[in-house]
Amino acid sequence: MSPIVTLTLNPAIDQTIVLDALEPGTVHRAREVRSHAGGKGVNVACCLADWGLPVAATGILGADNAAPFTQVLAEKGIADRFVRIPGETRTNLKLLDRRSGDTTDINLPGLAVTDSSLAEAEATLLDLSGDAWVVLAGSLPGALPPDTYAALTRRLKARGARVVLDASGPPLAAALAAGPEALPDAVKPNRHELEDWVGHALPTLDAVRAASTSLRDRGIPVVVVSLGAEGGLFLTPEGAVHAEPPATEVASTVGAGDALVAGLVAALQAGLDLDGTARLAIAFAAGKLTQVGANLPPRATVEALARAVRMQRLS
DSSP states (O other): OOOEEEEESSOEEEEEEEESOOOTTSOOOOSEEEEEEEOHHHHHHHHHHHHTOOEEEEEEEEGGGOHHHHHHHHHHTOEEOOEEESSOOEEEEEEEETTTOOEEEEEOOOOOOOHHHHHHHHHHHHHHHTTSEEEEESOOOTTSOTTHHHHHHHHHHHTTOEEEEEOOHHHHHHHHTSOGGGOOSEEOOBHHHHHHHHTSOOOSHHHHHHHHHHHHHTTOSEEEEEOGGGOEEEEETTEEEEEEOOOOOOSOOTTHHHHHHHHHHHHHHHTOOHHHHHHHHHHHHHHHHTSSSSOOOOHHHHHHHHHHOEEEEEO
16 A cells, blocks of 8 residues: 655644633633644644555655654654754744633744755655645745645646645635636535635535535545534545534534544555545544544554444535
8 A cells, every 4th residue: 555645834833822712802811732743744644644545655844843743753653854954944923711611813924945955855856746645735834835735736637646635724725716727626614614615604505515526526536624523525427415514522622623534544545435435534532532742542442433434424
């Protein structure tokens, strides 16, 4: 089995600060502080490794504070193919309000990525890809153009790779506007990201489905829209389903969307049908909710969650 490959061009050390309640304009006392090496592609790789799949992670790290990434990749058995450049990887602050359960994100600027460091990361990615599933995930450092993912997808698909894209804003729009040879094989926006792309609110499941169908009609075979506590909408050539997670005790919502992407990729690599894909992806996300950091519970727990996912086939 070819290793799954993840790319993270704008990784981060996620620092979660737990508060009794977030009150803007007041002084707070942190009840707990947790730090994890993160970034969407890193989180996806960690969940895939927990599931037992071979995975390689690449992208660009700041050499000055790369130790947390080196450690977690080694602990998870993930092949570390990151390019390290001078400077520090950014830190993202996440303020967790215990009263409401909401998390407020403060994302700091990323590394200054040069053309040469991007070229090195791209060469590594292409060398790893072959006919593998490749996950392009997360924001782009400010110096990179919005069409970076579209250009990478074109090159990857020319080599036989299958591409899953999890991006937002201009990088997502540029990727979706690309020609047929540069369209990803699967995309996973959340509802807000999909609304941003279509330019208006999508208040109902029917509205989300209509927007998602327009993406599939562009030539993207698999479209998944994450809906938070409502689960996700899954569209493939087989049809469409709405999958809702079973009730779980939430330890942290950080990275749940990344876990869903990991479950989607695991299902696609295994060749599961539409229902099986939706069940596994939602089970990954639900399982991650019970864990702190980008981790899954034991495999048997995830499988039990998958069986408990509520499925609604959409006509």
